[in-house]
Amino acid sequence: MRVGLDVGGTKTDAVAVDAAGHIAGRVRLATGWGPDGVAQTVLDAVAALRRAHIGEAAVASVGVGMPGQVGPGTTRVMHAVNLGVADLDLAAAVSARLGAPVGVENDVKAAAIGAYALRAGRSETMAYLNLGTGIAAGIVRDGRLWRGAHGTAGEVGHISVDPQGPRCRCGQLGCIEALSGGASIAKRWGRPAPLPVLDMLDAADAGNADAQRLRAGLVEGVAAAVRILVLTCDVDVVVLGGGLTALGDRLLSGVVRQLAASAEASAFMRSLALADRVELLPRGSAAAAFGAALVGAARAEQGPDGAAGITAHDTKETVAHG
Structure with missing residues (x-):
């Protein structure tokens, strides 16, 4: 064993x-x-x-x-x-x-190693994007983990994608983790709840404007991470995992829509078929x-x-x- x-x-x-x-x-x-x-x-x-x-x-x-x-x-x-x-x-x-x-x-x-193995050879290169308290990725190519020169390959959570965005715990503004990390969303939502991100999504569905802004930031941040992983590493697929994936299609459908919408103005981005290169790890x-x-x-x-x-x-x- x-x-x-x-x-x-x-x-x-x-x-x-x-x-x-x-x-x-x-x-x-x-x-x-x-x-x-x-x-x-x-x-x-x-x-x-x-x-x-x-x-x-x-x-x-x-x-x-x-x-x-x-x-x-x-x-x-x-x-x-x-x-x-x-x-x-x-x-x-x-x-x-x-x-x-x-x-x-x-x-x-x-x-990332486990997700690649469980996909049973369905891709040569895969990025595993962990959506939890924070945001980070692991990259596997031909079955081997790619670490980069200093072991930081995949640390996409602290890439700033919105200079006017919320302050990240790393000190920058508008990092992917500040937009999409569970801890950041819970802090910015500020309403006590056993599952703050789920509470925020329910409030957004009910028409709460603050919740809708947070929801938009969540999907925009995840979509940005997918774009970065594909554009920099040209992975076959980005597999979403981590605690936030318990949100299921409420998360994935929003990310897919955001990827599709952002590609409308660019023939190059459309050619990458980003919306087809993202999937959710089974709950x-x-x-x-x-x-x-x-x-x-x-x-x-x-x-x-x-x-x-x-x-x-x-x-x-x-x-x-x-």
């Missing part, structure tokens, strides 16, 4: 992947806080998978995707502020207790945890430098319970 964990700010999604590339089990649990809490969450998730799904089957590797910076080829996580982690070598903290090698990757990059997909399992497998197979050579072809085409 290859275990993969998507460690988020509030919850952790964990899967066990068998030798045939099928998801043999899946559990979710709350994420602990701070370095010790995160390490314990990893241990608890593997134990929960054993109890519920895999019993005494050998765990060949464990892969973990989590927010923050992860040095290529290392298991050291830095600046994972939403988890209370400033600097943590996760493998050093848990590998001996798990009895298995541990690989670690940034959560968006892990999700509840295990792509992030599945990709993390591939990270762990690469670590186990290639040794300490395995994470630098992660490929999404390390799995079968069929995923049983994704």
Whole structure:
């Protein structure tokens, strides 16, 4: 079994992947806080998978995707502020207790690897655009993650597309993340609600002018990210993932309309067929945890430098319970 964990700010999604590339089990649990809490969450998730799904089957590797910076080829996580982690070598903290090698990757990059694998070869080059608290992308070409010269390839969230737009937490005005990030929308909406973005969309449908402006910014920001990823990397497809994709067609249809409308005045932009090159990750997909399992497998197979050579072809085409 290859275990993969998507460690988020509030919850952790964990899967066990068998030798045939099928998801043999899946559990979710709350994420602990701070370095010790995160390490314990990893241990608890593997134990929960054993109890519920895999019993005494050998765990060949464990892969973990989590927010923050992860040095290529290392298991050291830095600046994972939403988890209370400033600097943590996760493998050093848990590998001996798990009895298995541990690989670690940034959560968006892990999700990109998983989304590519789950699409079963339907594209040569894919961008995974994560729409959540913040905005970022991972790019996979021919099954291999593309990091760029300094590991920042895909960081589209902090590209300013509206100099008169809202202030981003990075300090710029009108960044894609300031327009479309869940945290920014919730702050600007300012109305208490369990799901602020959904509340905003409901209010927009009811005719609230402030909500309609926020909704327009949301779809314009996502559409801008799609245009940037296609124009700079010429990816076959941009797959939308992350928490905001729970909005389903209410999000995707608006983005598609915006892409189509912005291409009306340009024959060149129309030739790119942008509206046909964007799709939504299925709701509840295990792509992030599945990709993390591939990270762990690469670590186990290639040794300490395995994470630098992660490929999404390390799995079968069929995923049983994704």
